[in-house]
Amino acid sequence: MQRLDGRLVLSPTDLTHHQECRHLTRLDLGVAAGEWAAPETETTDELQLVFDRGVAHEKKYLESLRAAGKTVAEIDTVFYAAGRRRAEAETFEAMRSGVDVVYQGTFFDGAWGGQADFLLRVEVPSSFGGWSYEIADTKLARKLKVAALLQMATYAERLTVLQGVAPGGIHVVTGDGVSRPWRLVDVAAYARRARARLEAFTTAPPSTAPAPIAYCDQCRWAEKCTTELRDADDLGLVAFMRGDHRDALRAAGIPTLAALATAGPEQLAASGIGADARTRLQQQAAEQLRERTTGVASRTLLDPVDGLGLLRLPPPSDGDLYLDFEGDPWFEDGAGIEYLAGIGDRSGGFTALWAHDRPAEKQLVADLIDRIVSAVRADPAMHVYHYAPYEVTALKKLTGGYGVREAELDQLLREERFVDLYPVVRQSMRISKESYSIKKVEAFYGRSHAGAVASALGSVLEYEAWLEDGDQARLDGIEAYNKDDVDSTRELHDWLEQQRAELEAQLGPLPRPAVSVVAPDAKVTEAQAAEQELTDRLHAVGHELLGRPRRLAPPRGPAGVVGGLPPAGLRRRGAGGGRDGAGRAVLRPVRGAGEAQPAVRVRVSGAGHEGVLRWRRAGRGHREAARHGGGARHRDMSTRPQDDRCRAAAAARARSGGPAEHRESARRDPGHRQGRAGQPGLPRTGTGRAPRSRGNALAAG
Template identity: 40%
Template sequence: MRNHDGVLHLSATDLAGHLSCAHLTALDAAVARGTREKPKYWDPLGDILRARGNQHEQAYLDHLQDAGYEIVQIGDIGLNRKAADETAAAMRDGAAIISQGVLLHERWGGRADILRRVDTPSELGPWSYEVIDTKLARQTSGASILQLCLYADLVARVQGVVPESVYVVVPWSDFEPQRYRTSDFFAYYRLVRQSLETSVANGNGAQTYPDPKLHCDICRWRHQCDARRRSDDHLCLVAGSTKLQIKELQRRGIETVEALAGMPLPLQWKPERGAVQTYERLREQARVQVAGRNSDEPVYEALQPEPGFGLARLPAPSAGDVFFDLEGDPFCGDGGLEYLFGWVTLNLQGEAHYTARWALSREEEKSAFEAFVDYINARWQQHPDMHVYHFGGYEPGALKRLMGRY
């Protein structure tokens, strides 16, 4: 987001950010207007992902060049008129591939990874261009599709027709682009674009709040937003609370964790959504958290076991139980690498024993995978009542991928 003579110019990044969080839009607009400072933060993982993204894009360009395509590189850094004019000239000249093309129209701008010439007539001549983006993610996100729709819209301003499709090239796909029909997504793109334009025009920073979002994990504003929520003692700080429950409590005049901790029990009102017991549980959770703030030691209260709930749903322990964890790098080599297999079992004396198998190559990964599967099969024969415990769905999914690979 950039300020030009009082008008905020917007990019594909702003569009994706607005889809993730309206408060992010308000904060970025304040920076563009000069009323806030841009946050400085260290993001080593982001730096690594950007470097790998550049490598993936270059690998695709090399693939196109090896296939005989001539590539026009728009070298100017930044979204400026000179680079946009160079891009438009290359399109009029019928370049087969345009790399890092800059597209501008009114307040909108973007830099497309790849513009590929296709045999669809346009105002340029008997050809036109479609947009290809290179992405590291295995699955294309809604934000990525919105960005591609913006590029397609900007391309249409140059050639007079909207590209029929947009494409994404992901790693380990033999550089085969995934196709998305523009018409399937364009109405939603226009809706989000209009929402962003309205948001920055109204300067609605005062009306937005840093509610927790999935985007917080990668957002440059996350520390500032977290500090705001803690300063406000916001209800989202209550462990296990949901957005619907927070809204219900706020309708009842309960705005803070401390206020919730002091709410009378039994509950004095009937929730519009959810059970009474849910809000009583949240109240008790808030009470324990507030007590912990004023203590030098962690405060906790153990729940009474209930049949069919919580840990009581686990199967009976077995001497053969295995506690398993995998560590992997999805961007290592061609297709990622599961580089550490670790599991804990109990020995004959009932003591925990940890086994680790490192895998820093394909051969070692295959060997570790085979060794673990053989170990589990042998242990299953010895202990038919055993179970393998793991964290979420990553481990089963990874083992299935390894089974397919080897």
């Protein structure tokens, strides 16, 4: 925001800031009014990287429009009043001339101003003629965010005035280059209310005070606000203090951390916070107050609760492993990549698995899971330790995304091989720190980080720099940092075992989780084995039905598949004549498919009975497999070519016969096998089960 010609001018960025923090608006308003100066803060490496990536994404989209033959008018960005009016006039003339794209079009009505990334011509009549314009903004994020919609809805308000008709849609071009449309009517009313709230705030600014929120990490006023919070001993300094709890405690006459640590039970109860939550917060405040008073970090062990805290620790084993990932969320325009997985053992050994592209990332997760599976075979009592859920989340994403080692990871998860030490710490003790990040917890077991890379963000920035200059020393620094994290996780595990021993010395033996080796579900894995062999055969002959090759679970159990594959042009005939002499279903040529081809039978054996999978080719790649265990008992299955897990689940249900009520409805309902628009043979509903499943910120000054 800024003052032009004696009037306050707001921007869409001011609007999104106000949505995040009213105190931020008050501070910016003071700068515009000359009450105080803006903070002199240097642009951090992270913000500079995000800004550079945002500009590059914007330019890339601009070049794609030009490459598509679009005519482009580019408007210069200025911030003084006369220049803004001239820039809007240029924007208006460009639109009136019918140019395909207006880049950095300026809007300014004396009260609001800003620059839209792109104005795109659409063939909808307006005051210009048979065309009008819609707004598009480029954002690095892969998902739509409210802030982007608010910005564009604000531009749309002025665009409506200029062209005489409201744009039908707004578009966010995300980091993957996809233009994601949004109906303006779905956000316009919300944006108007948000603008009205901001205008009312700036007209009569209320008194505000800092409050710690997530946006503080990227705010230019963060240092000033943090100083004020510490000077005031604000409740927001207490670890895990929620905003609503902070407000409730202040309303109950408990405004500071020290007051919370010493408050009586009646005063705490008056806050209306639940008993467990207020006890936890008071314990945490007392622990932090103790370090502030003594200057020494402290921790207090809590009474053990079955299945929580230190009682979550399984027995230590020589085969235990320690895992830490390094990921770059900005890789490939925001697609992200897990570029390093570090894994260490009890002896201090360390292995770094690197990935700099998609094939290497796929190999990374396969190699990592293979190492863990091999470790389990060598030591069935082993576990994999990590801190916070990122590692397991990354493994699920990678195995599912690439379709590799999914069954192996599922087996490891079912056996509870992964142990997250973060909830162990949080549930078993109170520490005298404002955060429970591993970097803070390290103070209790004497570890600190040194070197060129000293934080997760530093690792990302170094990796981004390596992508530009290829300096191997950068990768060496990242690997050394990752090894430090892996070693720290091992040392944390040892320290937690010491805390557990201390607790046992006071209370006696404590239970541990049982080490369980869970057998795979035989029915499911047999179906997967049968399905995998069918999939392999189809891929081997170049069949297009299944899409790209993808492996299912490794075959397990005594299942097998015998028989051939359905040649092109074959489909199942009707129930009356589609059987051989033994009563088994056969495939016959589809009318008009050419010369008759031999009938094909595909048999699936196992689970105490055998059935016949009947295949057909119809429509756009649909297929059907029906199991006949005798008579009329059957089941339709329409499976998606891209979803092997869905096929496996469908085969498993077919082999078990499926729910009795479904089989009965299949016999009763004559439309059960009807396709779209009554076309026979095209499955209508299938099995009835679904598969499991910053850019360039605007500124007005």
